[in-house]
Amino acid sequence: MGSSKQDLTNKDTYKGVISSIACGVASQVEGVASVSYEVGYNGPAFTPSRKKRTSAISVTLTDDTATIDIAVNVFYGYVIPQVVCDMQEKIKHAVENSTYYKVKAVNVFVAGVVFND
Numbered sequence: 001m002g003s004s005k006q007d008l009t010n011k012d013t014y015k016g017v018i019s020s021i022a023c024g025v026a027s028q029v030e031g032v033a034s035v036s037y038e039v040g041y042n043g044p045a046f047t048p049s050r051k052k053r054t055s056a057i058s059v060t061l062t063d064d065t066a067t068i069d070i071a072v073n074v075f076y077g078y079v080i081p082q083v084v085c086d087m088q089e090k091i092k093h094a095v096e097n098s099t100y101y102k103v104k105a106v107n108v109f110v111a112g113v114v115f116n117d
Contacts, residue, residue, distance in 0.1 A: 014066075015059040018095055022057055022068050022106075025094045029087045031078030036071040036111035056111070065104040066095060071111040084108045 023035050036056045056071035088106040095103050
């Protein structure tokens with residue numbers, strides 16, 4: 001059996017890998033302007049009293065499943081539910097094909113809408 005410290009290190013490594021995969025995939029989805037950073041919320045409710053995230057991607061790992069939270073900015077004119085659905089499917093597919101984790105959920109938070117000039 002591995003040590004508890006080693007298990008934590010491996011989980012941290014996998015969290016970083018999964019975050020990188022999710023960020024790369026999200027930025028390639030049509031309609032996504034950017035992955036959002038320094039989002040002033042923790043979850044779907046926008047409240048100033050909540051702690052700011054330093055990254056727009058949060059990964060929670062359990063035994064063999066991953067839950068991914070990601071915040072993005074979407075270009076004006078795109079159908080947001082379709083962009084979110086495409087992103088969820090692509091992130092799930094990429095993570096499951098690149099790691100041994102099964103994706104339990106991909107929670108997408110739209111932090112803003114970007115208007116083109």
